[in-house]
Amino acid sequence: MEDNIILLKLFDRMLAVYGPRKWWPAKTRFEVIVGAILTQNVSWKNVKMAISNLKAAGLLNLEAILNTDKQLIAGLIKSSRYYNQKAERLKGFCRFVKVNYGGSLSRMFKQNTINLRPELLSIKGIGKETADSILLYAGRKPTFVSDAYTKRFLCRFGLLDSNPGYDAIREYFMSRLPRDVYLYNEFHALIDHHSYGVCKAKPDCSRCRIKNVGKHSCLFYKGLSKSNRAP
Numbered sequence: 001m002e003d004n005i006i007l008l009k010l011f012d013r014m015l016a017v018y019g020p021r022k023w024w025p026a027k028t029r030f031e032v033i034v035g036a037i038l039t040q041n042v043s044w045k046n047v048k049m050a051i052s053n054l055k056a057a058g059l060l061n062l063e064a065i066l067n068t069d070k071q072l073i074a075g076l077i078k079s080s081r082y083y084n085q086k087a088e089r090l091k092g093f094c095r096f097v098k099v100n101y102g103g104s105l106s107r108m109f110k111q112n113t114i115n116l117r118p119e120l121l122s123i124k125g126i127g128k129e130t131a132d133s134i135l136l137y138a139g140r141k142p143t144f145v146s147d148a149y150t151k152r153f154l155c156r157f158g159l160l161d162s163n164p165g166y167d168a169i170r171e172y173f174m175s176r177l178p179r180d181v182y183l184y185n186e187f188h189a190l191i192d193h194h195s196y197g198v199c200k201a202k203p204d205c206s207r208c209r210i211k212n213v214g215k216h217s218c219l220f221y222k223g224l225s226k227s228n229r230a231p
Helices: 003-018 029-038 044-056 062-066 070-076 083-101 105-109 113-121 128-138 148-156 166-174 181-197 219-226
Strands: none
Touching (some): 003 181, 029 044, 029 083, 083 105, 083 113, 113 128, 128 166, 148 166, 148 181
């Protein structure tokens, strides 16, 4: 079976099993961006606390972050871990938008992805996953977001080698799926949901409802089945 067909079948199965994930949970594009920066190396629960603190302090906007002392911001986002670094990253992103786009996210997102993505990656502390999250979830641009869950998912299904890099995973999806914002958004969210709840580091294969898709099966599951460790 062609990889693009397998991917679409996996997507359809997960969507049927889990339903739409409705990512990213935020009221404004700026809130999405703040969440993307703060969620590095921490749970979303902790990020929500930090965002709530910023919102309560009236600091959940670009100009307010720029005009507020870094230490005050760091104190408000303490739940997100590495809060001093993340406070600087928030201010760095806001400076970038101010200098290059007059403080306008709308103007920034009018830029094409080919040019904007390298610009975002040039901001200190903004890595590939964060940049792609900003582009996809805040900018509504068709770029696929990869993470550790995505890597595990592809490797267990035998769709990529055992240790692919970020760019290889992103390219795998983007070269085999239509360039569609909804599809990329929902697919990444479904993979993360499935991997967090079922396909963990130590997976619960007995609960997995996507281990067999057509004639394609999860290789990890088949290995467990052969050793009689899973039904």
